[in-house]
Amino acid sequence: MSGMIPAVLISMAVNGSTQAHEVEPRTLLVQFLRDVWGLTGTKVGCDTSSCGACTVLVDSESVKSCTMLAAQADGASITTIEGLGDAGWHPVQNAFHTEHGLQCGFCTAGMVMAAVSFLAENPDPTERDVRLGLEGNLCRCTGYHNIVKAVLKAAESMKVTP
Amino acid sequence: MIPAAFDYVRADSIDAATTALAEYGEDAKLLAGGMSLLPLMKLRLAVPSVLIDVGRLTDLTYVKDAGDHLAIGALTRHRYLETSTVLAEQCGVLRAVAAEVGDNQVRHRGTLGGSVAHGDPASDLPAVLLALDATFVARSPNGERTIKSRDFFVGFLETALNPDEMLTEIRVPKVGHTGYAYEKFNRRAQDWAIVGALATVVDGATRVSLVNMGTTPLRATAVEKALAEGAAPSAAAEFAAESTDPSSDVTATAEYRKHLARVLVRRALERVAA
Structure with missing residues (x-):
């Protein structure tokens, strides 16, 4: 293998602001967001694409950012937990607050991002739909009950105020 | 975990991708979504020296x-x-x-x-x-x-x-939307199948295939033959582990996988018959 791997120049919009950076090809999207952009709301949990703590939106769809290269996201539009609410909190964040959909909080950013994407695809889910829809996100406190309640509540509130 | 260093090439056409494959040879891997390849690279179980990203070939x-x-x-x-x-x-x-x-x-x-x-x-x-x-x-x-x-x-x-x-x-083939059942067994919701069994009806005959019961996906031909000869689902399912060679790993022993194959095939066949 060659000693020096050429960097790749990538440009993407993160939470509405666009920047270009040179990165090593092997840079993971989650590293890029945390270390280059300084957006540490996105967590590294299992680092094996099981737990979903690193979930962000890539062109509005939930993705595990520990299992995507930053170079793959070149040209994409990324939303992290920091960029979710336009002014104040997103309805899903509000619902996690009022339903106490968290215990230690480590999985929360990923849960919220996964829920936002899930609700965009399933605006009127049943409880079972929510549980299946969040199967890619693990809560190490096993606090799923209130998380499911929060997502159901968010679905209701988003119907009233679209 | 970070993959070992690699050169990154982005292909903007199928021809560009296959030309790059021909140029870099066996050290190169194509990258599509990356959902299987990147986890292996992070664990250093796959160490390609060149990744050819075909993920933008939206024509496909x-x-x-x-x-x-x-x-x-x-x-x-x-x-x-x-x-x-x-x-x-x-x-x-x-x-x-x-x-x-x-x-x-x-x-x-x-x-x-x-x-x-x-x-x-x-x-x-x-x-x-x-x-x-x-x-x-x-x-x-x-x-x-x-x-x-x-x-x-x-x-x-x-x-x-x-x-x-x-x-x-x-x-x-166009097989319509009737007559299939997939039984997937795993311990965590989103995990890979420890064993999976599929039963599907094509042209009136039931076909059965197995996930993770050997080094490749397998057809359970002994089950299919028994069914064709008129065996009931529960009897045919007893042949599910025949000619299989499953691995033993942290999630299951080979013997347990064979047991799972029989149980899951029976369930799939019963769902298809119902």
Whole structure:
């Protein structure tokens, strides 16, 4: 293998602001967001694409950012937990607050991002739909009950105020 | 965990991808969604020196009615399959099993072609394609050829694709939307199948295939034969582990996998018969 791997120049919009950076090809999207952009709301949990703590939106769809290269996201539009609410909190964040959909909080950013994407695809889910829809996100406190309640509540509130 | 360093090449056409494959040889890997390859690279179980990113070849995202079969572009993502009305009407079993791959996040990125070309016997969709006698289209700088599914899966993470070939299309028969059941057994919701069993009815005959019961996806031919000879589902399912050679690992012993195969095949057959 060659000693020096050429960097790749990538440009993407993160939470509405666009920047270009040179990165090593092997840079993971989650590293890029945390270390280059300084957006540490996105967590590294299992680092094996099981737990979903690193979930962000890539062109509005939930993705595990520990299992995507930053170079793959070149040209994409990324939303992290920091960029979710336009002014104040997103309805899903509000619902996690009022339903106490968290215990230690480590999985929360990923849960919220996964829920936002899930609700965009399933605006009127049943409880079972929510549980299946969040199967890619693990809560190490096993606090799923209130998380499911929060997502159901968010679905209701988003119907009233679209 | 960070993958070992590699050179990154972005292909803007199929020709560019196969030319790059021919140039870099066996050290290069194609990157589609990355849902199977990147985890292996992070664990350093795969250490390609060049990644050729074909993820932007959106021309290869489609499910088309091609007359006597459906043609599916290799870069069609699981989420697309899951929501495709053409697939739901013409090949319901593939749509249904696509909806069981990984989780939402994985299905947003993972592609059918990537799953097939990766050749992991624990993947769900290759077993469906094997049961359906699907055909795979491979392109190289020298042209195009088709490979039947029964010849395609050669070994663990090994397919009949040559180092300079790219899988471009998957062709599946139109089997409608009735008569299938997929039983997937795992310990955590989104995990790979410890064992999976698919039963699907094609032209009045029941076909059975197995996930993770050897180095490749397998047809349970002894079960199919017993059914064709009139055996009841529970009796036919007893043959499910015949000619299989499952591995033992942290999730299950080989013996337990054989037990699971018999149980899951029985459940799948009973659901299809119901």
